[in-house]
Amino acid sequence: MKKLEGIKNSLLKIQTLRRVIQFVSFLLIYSVILGINPIPLLLPILSSMGVQSKIVGEAFATLQYMLYETIFPWFPIAIFLLFSIFLGRALCGWVCPFGFVQDLMVYVKRRHMEVSLDTHRSLVKLKYVLLGIILFISFTVAASLVVSPSVGESYVKALGPFAQTPFNVLSPSDTLFAVLPKMFLSLRFAIYQQSFWEIVSGIARFSPLLWARLMIFFGVMVLAAYIPRSWCKYFCPNGALMALFSRFSFLGLKREPIKCTRAECRICMEACPMNVRITELPWEKFNDPECIYCLKCVDECPTKALKPKFP
Numbered sequence: 469m470k471k472l473e474g475i476k477n478s479l480l481k482i483q484t485l486r487r488v489i490q491f492v493s494f495l496l497i498y499s500v501i502l503g504i505n506p507i508p509l510l511l512p513i514l515s516s517m518g519v520q521s522k523i524v525g526e527a528f529a530t531l532q533y534m535l536y537e538t539i540f541p542w543f544p545i546a547i548f549l550l551f552s553i554f555l556g557r558a559l560c561g562w563v564c565p566f567g568f569v570q571d572l573m574v575y576v577k578r579r580h581m582e583v584s585l586d587t588h589r590s591l592v593k594l595k596y597v598l599l600g601i602i603l604f605i606s607f608t609v610a611a612s613l614v615v616s617p618s619v620g621e622s623y624v625k626a627l628g629p630f631a632q633t634p635f636n637v638l639s640p641s642d643t644l645f646a647v648l649p650k651m652f653l654s655l656r657f658a659i660y661q662q663s664f665w666e667i668v669s670g671i672a673r674f675s676p677l678l679w680a681r682l683m684i685f686f687g688v689m690v691l692a693a694y695i696p697r698s699w700c701k702y703f704c705p706n707g708a709l710m711a712l713f714s715r716f717s718f719l720g721l722k723r724e725p726i727k728c729t730r731a732e733c734r735i736c737m738e739a740c741p742m743n744v745r746i747t748e749l750p751w752e753k754f755n756d757p758e759c760i761y762c763l764k765c766v767d768e769c770p771t772k773a774l775k776p777k778f779p
């Protein structure tokens with residue numbers, strides 16, 4: 469009876485619905501089963517440029533690519549503004565495939581690492597630095613190609629693969645969804661056609677860029693198992709761009725002061741994967757740039773003091 473009650477309670481949680489939506493979004497975005505035709509929509513999430521069956525585009529990759537083609541990226545910019553002003557970073561919590569994969573990695577470890585507040589605050593800035601570097605490369609490539617094509621060409625040559633889409637060259641999301649599946653496919657054929665040593669020497673001949681990609685990807689995955697959503701909190705430039713505008717979003721959270729017993733309880737903050745300082749924020753409405761609206765805090769609050777608020 470107790471077990472049944474437990475199952476019923478967990479089914480009624482918002483987190484169960486969130487997992488279902490994340491999974492369905494994943495299937496829809498990659499059109500894995502349904503074979504849906506692509507639609508002309510960009511989303512501010514991390515999926516992968518290199519997957520043919522995808523039905524929506526990636527706003528951040530398109531922004532970089534349009535700059536490389538010296539086209540003003542009004543469409544991806546409008547997408548970033550629209551989504552973050554209306555929904556904050558809710559797509560990070562509910563739709564982004566790479567966010568979903570990180571949420572699954574949390575189940576690998578039972579106990580997670582505590583990051584001190586000071587370290588967390590310093591690390592959060594990293595993603596803005598990364599965003600700044602990527603935008604600097606993309607804008608200077610575009611500017612140099614427009615102002616002086618010959619200088620631009622030399623600059624592009626010097627940057628090599630980083631000229632076109634500087635982020636996606638090493639993006640762990642592209643590695644997971646595009647590079648690794650291709651590698652496994654080639655390995656499957658190689659197993660039948662080549663000897664063990666031929667396969668090993670093929671792996672040893674991987675380019676330094678591919679090794680860097682793989683190392684970044686595995687590093688990000690291991691970190692995600694120890695620190696929930698560590699990539700989203702500390703490194704994701706797409707999340708950083710969303711965070712810049714999401715502090716003005718219509719969507720927010722409110723905390724009812726009569727119900728909240730914050731002096732004794734910090735359950736909401738302990739549940740938050742993004743380390744949002746919930747009880748230190750205004751109770752009428754808060755839209756913290758780090759909040760991904762996963763609503764874990766809403767689920768966990770024992771007095772039901774937290775609720776989403778729109779607008």
Ligand code: SF4
Binds near residue numbers: 560564707
């Ligand atoms: S922060 Fe980046 S990886 Fe994380 S959910 Fe948002 S877009 Fe996806």
Ligand code: SF4
Binds near residue numbers: 758760765
């Ligand atoms: S504050 Fe609440 S909704 Fe926002 S990220 Fe933290 S747990 Fe999720």
